[in-house]
Amino acid sequence: MDRRLMLKAALGAAVTPAISSAAWAAEPDHDVTFLNDFDELWETLRDRYCFFSDKRTDWNRVRSLYRPLARSAESDDAFGEVLRRTLAELYDPHTSLADPPAGSPRLPISDLIADWGNGQAVVTAIDEDSVASEVGLRLGDVILTVDDRPVAAVAHDLLPKCLSRPDQAARAYALNSAVAGRRGQPRRYQVATGSAAPRDLLLPIRQSAPKPNVEWRRLDDGVGYVAIRSFADDAVTESFDQALAEFRDAPGLIIDVRDNGGGDTAIARPIMGRFISETKPYALMRRRQGRGLGDFWTETVEPRGPFTYARPVVVLTNHWSGSMAEGFPMGMRGLGRATVVGTPMMGLGAAVFPITLDRTGVKAQYSAEPVYDVKGQPRWLMQPDVAVPEAEDILAAGRRVLAAATAA
Secondary structure (H helix, E strand, O other): OOOOOEEOOOOOOOOOOOOOHHHHOOOOOEEOHHHHHHHHHHHHHHHHOOOHHHOOEOHHHHHHHHHHHHHHOOOHHHHHHHHHHHHHOOOOOOOEEOOOOOOOEOOOOOOEEEEEEOOEEEEEEEOOOOHHHHOOOOOOOEEEEEOOEEHHHHHHHHOOOOEOOOOHHHHHHHHHHHHHOEOOOOEEEEEEOOOOOOEEEEEOOOOOOOOOOEEEEEOOOOOEEEEEOOEOOOHHHHHHHHHHHHOOOOOOEEEEOOOOOOEOHHHHHHHHHHHOOOOEEEEEEOOEEOOEEOOOEEEEEOOOOOOOOOOOEEEEEOOOOOOHHHHHHHHHHHOOOOEEEEOOOOOOOEEEEEEEOOOOOOEEEEEEEEEEOOOOOEHHHOOOOEEOOOOOOHHHHHHHHHHHHHHO
16 A cells, blocks of 8 residues: 655754653654545545435534544554445445455345344345355344344444434444344354244355356246346346347246346346337436435436337346346336336445545445436335235246236
């Protein structure tokens, strides 16, 4: 790391023997690289972050609390931890460091979701293809400890410190960050199920074999099924086109964006374009303007491809559909081209802007442009058209919905 911009405050030499020479010693040099980069991050969010009206964060108090810590940080990792804590004051998973220090708390987007119920951390959702599911965690389980500490104490430590008043959303963020554990480390839980004796669970770090970003097959009823696991690779659009060419004659299509962490609208929008024959709006957006948000503008989709697929479409979602994987089902519904089936999604409601701090090169992102559906409803509040209860088969539900649509 380039450490520069040294401030020197040399005081004059002693002028009288009655005054200790130590009192007149030069102040130690201060490296202000970290301080200046902290200011850059804080000021950028002050001017551009889009959700201050929805938060209870006192941003000036954040500066007062964390700026001295940035000044006194003695290493890159220590400074990174200050920045991580600064951004966590906004309790927004979309606003975070690109590469937090090893061992720091994970963001509250893990393989399970917990809610406070009667003062207990109750498991309300589990990703079926996850370590949490593999080790036997169950819906309704109560997590008592995380890494040998009471879960309430861990969550308390992670609660934002600069709230102007309590916020349930901040409590939920802190709890789910607590149960997500720490970066690069396995998790240890003590869990209670009903009146049974508590049991210990070890959740190791699993190295999963990578899966293709796009996979497709024809189901036994002739329906086409396409799983899209990312919108972050240019090849996704081409792969989807290949799948759609095979399903041109299919009576219906299921597009599965479960467990898709998102990506770029430049990838998702051309896919949406395969389902329309004329330019249509699919979303509304806004941006910071002064202390609030500016006017809406409309995002549109252009028709694309050698043919338009016009038969019924279902899009499958789950709690782990995030960012553009929320925008895609919202857009397909707004275009009038899909029924959304599954659970609510991550609730990441904005397009993000990247920032690279000038001196340290630390990279982060922040929520900058709120996204709304074509009726002006916030994306972060979006609900599926057909809600599927926890632990029920979302694909089976989607097939039922599609069967009814194709039979109509």
